[in-house]
Structure formats: structure tokens, C-alpha cells
Amino acid sequence: MKLIATDLDGTLLNKKGEVSAENAKAIRMAMDRGIKFVVATGRSYDAASKPLQEVGLSCPIICLNGANTYSLNKELLRNAPMDLTVSRKIQAICRKEDVYFELFTNNGVYSTNREHFMEVMVDILTSTHPNSSEAEIRIAAEQRFQNERVQFVHNYDDLFSMDDIEIYKILAFSLEKGKLSNVRSQLDKETELAITSSGDINLEFNHPDAQKGIALANLADSMGVRMEDVMALGDNFNDASMLQMAGIGVAMGNAVDEIKELCSHTTKSNNDHGVAFAIEQMLKKVSL
The missing domain is CATH 3.40.50.1000 (HAD superfamily/HAD-like)
Structure with missing residues (x-):
């Protein structure tokens, strides 16, 4: 080797x-x-x-x-980078299915608001670390802000309209697997999209390359x-x-x-x- x-x-x-x-x-x-x-x-x-x-x-x-x-x-x-038209489609479907998602770009990570972000992180960590205390979960959720340069926007449409924006990955989370399945089924045939996951509560969207x-x-x-x-x-x-x-x-x-x-x-x-x-x-x- x-x-x-x-x-x-x-x-x-x-x-x-x-x-x-x-x-x-x-x-x-x-x-x-x-x-x-x-x-x-x-x-x-x-x-x-x-x-x-x-x-x-x-x-x-x-x-x-x-x-x-x-x-x-x-x-x-x-x-x-991902195609912006495909990225907008993912955004629309995630919103329709009430699935939280984040955008990973050349300018860092974008989410909608800090409170929602923290709620999602706490839910995810509670699900994946059931033996951890609430205090430990909160500390781990806060750690995400130190690991990633997370920025918050009220409207993703403003983000898509930026001239220099490149979206590299969209990460969707839900503890309701049926919602993730609904999102995936509506995007499975997109030729300009690769869909994977790193766990049973998320979907990861990227360019096929x-x-x-x-x-x-x-x-x-x-x-x-x-x-x-x-x-x-x-x-x-x-x-x-x-x-x-x-x-x-x-x-x-x-x-x-x-x-x-x-x-x-x-x-x-x-x-x-x-x-x-x-x-x-x-x-x-x-x-x-």
C-alpha cells in the first residue's frame, strides 16, 4: 500500500x-x-x-x-460546486417537507437562524448520544460554532443571488425518516446531483463530481x-x-x-x- x-x-x-x-x-x-x-x-x-x-x-x-x-x-x-438551479430546487423541497438544511459554501456555512440551528443540533445529539446529559449535549451543540464558520440569513434567496457564491454541499437533517425519504424521492432523478448520507438522520447533496x-x-x-x-x-x-x-x-x-x-x-x-x-x-x- x-x-x-x-x-x-x-x-x-x-x-x-x-x-x-x-x-x-x-x-x-x-x-x-x-x-x-x-x-x-x-x-x-x-x-x-x-x-x-x-x-x-x-x-x-x-x-x-x-x-x-x-x-x-x-x-x-x-x-x-453545485448547480444553483438544482440548489434552489433542494431548498424548495426541503421547505415543503419541513426539513432543516444548511448550505456549505465558499464563504462558510449558512443556516436560517441561531435558535433553530441550536434546536436541531440538540435534537440530533440527543438522538445519537442518548446516554449524555443535557448539559453535555448543549456543550457539544455549542462546539459546532467553534468547528464551523456558521452564518445566519433570514432569506436563502438573498444568498443565491450573490454573484460570487459557490455552493459545495447541502446538508439536510430530520429525526423523521419519512420526511427525508420524501425529499430524496423527489430528487433522485436529478442528473446534476449526487445524494448520499453520513447517518440515518441526514441527507447530503453534492455535485456528481x-x-x-x-x-x-x-x-x-x-x-x-x-x-x-x-x-x-x-x-x-x-x-x-x-x-x-x-x-x-x-x-x-x-x-x-x-x-x-x-x-x-x-x-x-x-x-x-x-x-x-x-x-x-x-x-x-x-x-x-
């Missing part, structure tokens, strides 16, 4: 949103042996960089599901690495394209069943340092 590519949430990051010491150590071990390391995430660049910086890791980052690719030196290498697999193949080629020499790790549907295209696709122990079925290997869960385990197993085979 010449390149390791990993998702963040549910993969490299544990339930606290941190890179464990075990994972960081294994990544450094691989890099010391000349293996390149890349992160491919649905997060924005700023939100992806923070947990890596906390453990002293730096690497190229594919973010927003492949809409942006940044070099080790923070240079934007590739971008794939903004997929992790496409972005990873492009980056690997620029590094002189063939995809058959890439090991990719992930846990959810927005990881599927890179897991399928990589020479070795590794599903996390906590991955959804459909992702496990796509992959040739399954490692331990994200809370059990599954990335470290997969890297260590790979390095053992390489050294034989």
Missing part, C-alpha cells in the same frame, strides 16, 4: 470527536514507512483540520464529500499512486465510492451493513481504534 485514506466521523474519530493516541501513532508509523495519508470527509476544511491538529497530524484533506480537495499546504487543488472516490482518485493520480495501491476506511454511505474504488476497502466495525458488504475487510469500531488496527494489520502483511 502506498496511500491510506480515511473518513473522519465514525471512522478515525471516536465518539468524543477525537483522534485517539492509538490511531495517531499508527498513522505516524505508516507515514514513517513512506505511506502517504489523506483524510476524506463530509466536513468542511476547518472542521476537518481541527481534530487532526490536536494530535499533531497534517495531511491533504478531501472535504465536503469531495467538493474541495486541499493540499498539505492548504492550497485548493480541486473544487466541484463531488464524491470521495472521484476526488481520491484524482489526488492519488497527482501523487503518482494507483488506486489499487490505496487503502480506504469508512463507515457510511458517503464513503461508498472511495471504498469501492480503493484497492483495499475497509469497513469499520460500527459501519452500516451495506458498507460492510461493499468492503473486502472489516476492522474494529471507531471507539476501539479501528483505524489503528487496520493499519497495523496492513503493515504486518507488507513487511512479510
